[in-house]
Amino acid sequence: MSKITVLGSGGWGIALSLLLLNNDNDVTVWSAFEDEIETLKANRETRLLPGVKIDDRINLTNSLDSVAESDVVVFAVPSFAIRQTAQRIKNLVNKDTVIVNVSKGVEDGTLLTLADVIKSEIPDNRIVVLSGPSHAEEVARGMATSLVAAADDKDAAMLIQDLFMNSFFRVYINDDITGVELGGALKNIIALATGICDGLGLGDNVRAALMTRGLTEMARLGVAMGAHYRTFAGLTGLGDLIVTCTSKHSRNRRFGALVGSGVDPETALKEVGMTVEGYHATKTAVLLAKKFGVEMPITEECYSILYEGASVQTSLERLMKRPKCDESEDMWL
Numbered sequence: 001m002s003k004i005t006v007l008g009s010g011g012w013g014i015a016l017s018l019l020l021l022n023n024d025n026d027v028t029v030w031s032a033f034e035d036e037i038e039t040l041k042a043n044r045e046t047r048l049l050p051g052v053k054i055d056d057r058i059n060l061t062n063s064l065d066s067v068a069e070s071d072v073v074v075f076a077v078p079s080f081a082i083r084q085t086a087q088r089i090k091n092l093v094n095k096d097t098v099i100v101n102v103s104k105g106v107e108d109g110t111l112l113t114l115a116d117v118i119k120s121e122i123p124d125n126r127i128v129v130l131s132g133p134s135h136a137e138e139v140a141r142g143m144a145t146s147l148v149a150a151a152d153d154k155d156a157a158m159l160i161q162d163l164f165m166n167s168f169f170r171v172y173i174n175d176d177i178t179g180v181e182l183g184g185a186l187k188n189i190i191a192l193a194t195g196i197c198d199g200l201g202l203g204d205n206v207r208a209a210l211m212t213r214g215l216t217e218m219a220r221l222g223v224a225m226g227a228h229y230r231t232f233a234g235l236t237g238l239g240d241l242i243v244t245c246t247s248k249h250s251r252n253r254r255f256g257a258l259v260g261s262g263v264d265p266e267t268a269l270k271e272v273g274m275t276v277e278g279y280h281a282t283k284t285a286v287l288l289a290k291k292f293g294v295e296m297p298i299t300e301e302c303y304s305i306l307y308e309g310a311s312v313q314t315s316l317e318r319l320m321k322r323p324k325c326d327e328s329e330d331m332w333l
Contacts, residue, residue, distance in 0.1 A: 003066070174234070
């Protein structure tokens with residue numbers, strides 16, 4: 001039995017806590033918000049996962065005391081809260097503790113991947129990224145799911161593989177931590193774009209085109225940043241892209257659909273009511289594309305719509321009227 005602290009009491013944090021408890025671990029869930037913890041204790045259920053009971057054996061707290069005794073600490077907070085959460089635990093966590101990041105995004109300002117953000121604050125610990133096509137709504141209910149544990153340290157990746165894996169949750173390992181992280185962050189932008197087209201009432205053809213060309217953009221930037229192109233053909237690239245662009249659970253697609261139907265982005269964010277990582281990732285991806293000299297036309301048009309007030313129809317027309325090119329010369333290999 002391992003002692004595990006999950007930082008973050010959102011849907012994903014709770015779903016993984018239930019999984020880890022099912023695998024016979026001692027699990028504590030932390031939230032920075034005392035009122036949130038009190039509500040979870042009273043109801044043993046989160047509004048984000050209706051009908052899913054939080055087992056009484058999971059300790060719910062707004063104290064970080066458990067971090068010092070944990071074998072594994074899981075970061076399941078939104079991307080914008082990663083650094084401040086790492087700062088809060090850096091003097092508490094044992095150097096032998098393995099840190100797992102399950103959040104998806106790139107830090108605004110520094111343009112660091114989230115694993116690098118954690119590493120900059122907690123440099124002595126091994127870090128593993130756990131990512132792939134997974135909705136909390138399904139994992140919490142024991143529905144079959146496959147993810148990837150990525151780390152520079154193979155032993156650390158295998159440890160997390162063993163810790164999380166069971167009869168309904170399959171984990172592969174990978175040493176391309178940059179590619180795995182970027183896949184998880186960038187696919188949210190493409191899901192947002194497909195949602196916009198859904199909101200416009202466009203069909204399956206354009207969704208397929210956006211997903212395919214979106215994957216090209218994701219891999220193009222990833223390779224420029226040192227990732228391996230093969231990673232983007234795997235679970236954390238193509239796999240995560242498919243589920244986020246097509247699922248009813250995808251808040252990024254839902255947000256995009258609202259924008260495509262004419263709702264302004266700020267109002268759409270409020271209507272979704274949860275963190276829309278693709279909204280933030282769009283801005284950081286545009287900056288990364290400029291930094292590394294990479295073309296990302298879908299991402300750039302999303303930025304124009306969300307941050308510059310461009311009309312969705314104008315952006316679609318600009319994409320369709322881009323200069324002619326040969327697909328084989330424009331791929332991500």
